[in-house]
Amino acid sequence: MKRQKRDKLTRAHAKGYQAGISGRSKENCPFQAYDARSHWLGGWREAVEDRQLGYNVR
Numbered sequence: 001m002k003r004q005k006r007d008k009l010t011r012a013h014a015k016g017y018q019a020g021i022s023g024r025s026k027e028n029c030p031f032q033a034y035d036a037r038s039h040w041l042g043g044w045r046e047a048v049e050d051r052q053l054g055y056n057v058r
Contacts, residue, residue, distance in 0.1 A: 009039045016040035020047025021055075
């Protein structure tokens with residue numbers, strides 16, 4: 001059975017989370033489209049919040 005690709009917005013969120021958890025700035029968002037950008041920033045915000053709570057995943 002072939003593996004199904006994940007939704008682009010889900011991937012944008014995951015990439016934003018990875019950027020946030022590694023300490024990158026939100027200005028480094030690679031997406032220009034509004035939907036993808038908002039999902040990326042949502043993931044970034046979650047990661048920053050998790051880092052403040054002490055979930056340092058490196």
